[in-house]
Amino acid sequence: MQELAQHEGAEASIVNVEAVMQQVAEHKGCGTSGGSGKASCGSAAGSGDLPTEIWEKVKNHPCYSEEAHHHYARMHVAVAPACNIQCNYCNRKYDCANESRPGVVSEKLTPEQAAKKVLAVASTIPQMTVLGIAGPGDPLANPEKTFKTFELIAKTAPDIKLCLSTNGLALPDHVDTIAGFNVDHVTITINMVDPEVGAKIYPWVFWKHKRYTGVEAAKLLTDRQLQGLEMLTERGILCKVNSVMIPGVNDRHLVEVNKAVKSRGAFLHNIMPLISAPEHGTVFGLNGQRGPTAQELKALQDSCEGEMNMMRHCRQCRADAVGLLGEDRSAEFTTEKIMAMDVDYDLESRKAYQAKVEEERVAKVAAKQEELETLAGESSDIKLLIAVATKGSGLINEHFGHAKEFQVYELSTGGAKFVGHRRVDLYCQGGYGDEDSLETVIRAINDCHAVFVAKIGGCPKSDLIKAGIEPVDQFAHEFIEKSAIAWFKNYLDKVNSGEIQHIERGDAEIRQGALTAAA
Amino acid sequence: MTLKIVASQCTSCSACEAECPNVAISEKNGTFVINPKKCTECIGHFDAPQCAAVCPVDDTCIIDNAYPRYQPAQ
Numbered sequence A: 001m002q003e004l005a006q007h008e009g010a011e012a013s014i015v016n017v018e019a020v021m022q023q024v025a026e027h028k029g030c031g032t033s034g035g036s037g038k039a040s041c042g043s044a045a046g047s048g049d050l051p052t053e054i055w056e057k058v059k060n061h062p063c064y065s066e067e068a069h070h071h072y073a074r075m076h077v078a079v080a081p082a083c084n085i086q087c088n089y090c091n092r093k094y095d096c097a098n099e100s101r102p103g104v105v106s107e108k109l110t111p112e113q114a115a116k117k118v119l120a121v122a123s124t125i126p127q128m129t130v131l132g133i134a135g136p137g138d139p140l141a142n143p144e145k146t147f148k149t150f151e152l153i154a155k156t157a158p159d160i161k162l163c164l165s166t167n168g169l170a171l172p173d174h175v176d177t178i179a180g181f182n183v184d185h186v187t188i189t190i191n192m193v194d195p196e197v198g199a200k201i202y203p204w205v206f207w208k209h210k211r212y213t214g215v216e217a218a219k220l221l222t223d224r225q226l227q228g229l230e231m232l233t234e235r236g237i238l239c240k241v242n243s244v245m246i247p248g249v250n251d252r253h254l255v256e257v258n259k260a261v262k263s264r265g266a267f268l269h270n271i272m273p274l275i276s277a278p279e280h281g282t283v284f285g286l287n288g289q290r291g292p293t294a295q296e297l298k299a300l301q302d303s304c305e306g307e308m309n310m311m312r313h314c315r316q317c318r319a320d321a322v323g324l325l326g327e328d329r330s331a332e333f334t335t336e337k338i339m340a341m342d343v344d345y346d347l348e349s350r351k352a353y354q355a356k357v358e359e360e361r362v363a364k365v366a367a368k369q370e371e372l373e374t375l376a377g378e379s380s381d382i383k384l385l386i387a388v389a390t391k392g393s394g395l396i397n398e399h400f401g402h403a404k405e406f407q408v409y410e411l412s413t414g415g416a417k418f419v420g421h422r423r424v425d426l427y428c429q430g431g432y433g434d435e436d437s438l439e440t441v442i443r444a445i446n447d448c449h450a451v452f453v454a455k456i457g458g459c460p461k462s463d464l465i466k467a468g469i470e471p472v473d474q475f476a477h478e479f480i481e482k483s484a485i486a487w488f489k490n491y492l493d494k495v496n497s498g499e500i501q502h503i504e505r506g507d508a509e510i511r512q513g514a515l516t517a518a519a
Numbered sequence B: 001m002t003l004k005i006v007a008s009q010c011t012s013c014s015a016c017e018a019e020c021p022n023v024a025i026s027e028k029n030g031t032f033v034i035n036p037k038k039c040t041e042c043i044g045h046f047d048a049p050q051c052a053a054v055c056p057v058d059d060t061c062i063i064d065n066a067y068p069r070y071q072p073a074q
């Protein structure tokens, strides 16, 4: 399966795509990458209550740590196009629908090409710390290619973390090899633990030279997935579980899935919205199966959150995306360009760069803590969402019209919590506002009370106000959480003094189609 | 007889290549093809043609009627 890497926004910070290439997308395919720890997976900048060993492993992983997502980059390479199961949300003409952006074909690479690409990207982008193999296809249905790629990279770039996403069918057979390569993050896409539900998601699986269908296929798959998960966690390998939320098929059932995977040691559960449109040519796309709304997704994530870490920053990146989550610099690293490059892998300068990033991260956390103290003593039941335009580093540093996506934070007297991304793709092409796209943006963040930007034009500003969303630009280039808390405090003061009235906002739309870089 | 791959439907995923017991499948110009001289319809190896069983696109690995049925050696 390919999952798209769906990270919604928050993982490691994103490096500018343009500036650096980021290729971190997790793999598509069945596995997605995980999110960060619990603290609501999201926004917590710190270790929250994750056990120390786990925090050590995930803190610089853009897919697992929402906070790291702002600072580090991951890359995915597509070396494993074959798959051993069929999912109704996948059309394998393209990248894995689940993980990546349907309709976008990734470049297939040999293990040698992939290794060279990884080294080239890592030397250009020092933030690149994670390599994932995901879809299209299942990495473990192509074990030779997958492990050869790992072997080549581990030799030259021992500082790069390796991760893998899988549908789990072949997982139990490869656990020892995975452990041998020191792969510390594995993502398994688990959409059900009940074969009756599974039969509606998977038309068939190919297992030991035979195609199985229906409930029998789903039973086989769920048994293998859970067995593989147990085997990995027994060996101390971090496991994240991705689930695709399919309304009416497995939406309620995912609470069961959450319990099953948690009891088997998964450290993080990423629930992703189904991406399905007829033009993707998937079974679900063609039969009109809809994806969840933003509110439905959040409600499900919230109901699982008490149980374990949920990952909310997944953006369903394309498998071969290069960059910080949400950025895609793949075009700079086409096979042709890479093969012509002289790659000089400099471990020392990468370390120095990463040390600098650590300093920034500490400063950001300190700023948030300080601001949080000003909220102490306030008490209010008000909880609201805000959207933030950011290019990464935890700053409000994107122009409204240039934002391809917004990060959404939930504000309450408890602070600012990252809860997800909203994709809008480009509303402003070359500086001219385009009314229709502005409507798209408004629909995507319609559940937010305010949108924080570095800059915004007069026209969109008045339309946002009309739609009831306050454009906020006075915190340009400041830390997101610190600014959000300051704004929220002011908002509460105004509500308390009767100057404004707090009203709930409606639902928002989840944009269909995977995140692609601006053309 | 042998199987053939309908080139216009093949996604070039390579799944069939690894499953063929006779190494009859290879990549040619971006799509996969079956060598009719090597294909045995999987007779003697498996109950069903492996390429058809693993292929993600229905009706892509199909019987090629241009050839007589494969006769297993007696």
Ligand code: SF4
Pocket (backbone or CB within 6 Å): A001, A002, A003, A028, A029, A030, A083, A084, A085, A086, A087, A089, A090, A091, A092, A096, A097, A098, A135, A136, A137, A138, A167
């Ligand atoms: S069919 Fe295979 S490649 Fe597609 S989503 Fe499912 S597991 Fe991933």
Ligand code: SF4
Pocket (backbone or CB within 6 Å): B002, B003, B019, B020, B021, B022, B023, B024, B025, B034, B038, B039, B040, B041, B042, B049, B050, B051, B052
């Ligand atoms: S039918 Fe069997 S022998 Fe023939 S090409 Fe397919 S897998 Fe190979």
Ligand code: SF4
Pocket (backbone or CB within 6 Å): B005, B009, B010, B011, B012, B013, B014, B015, B016, B017, B032, B051, B054, B055, B056, B057, B060, B061
């Ligand atoms: S399995 Fe099907 S789609 Fe994949 S390469 Fe073979 S014929 Fe093409």
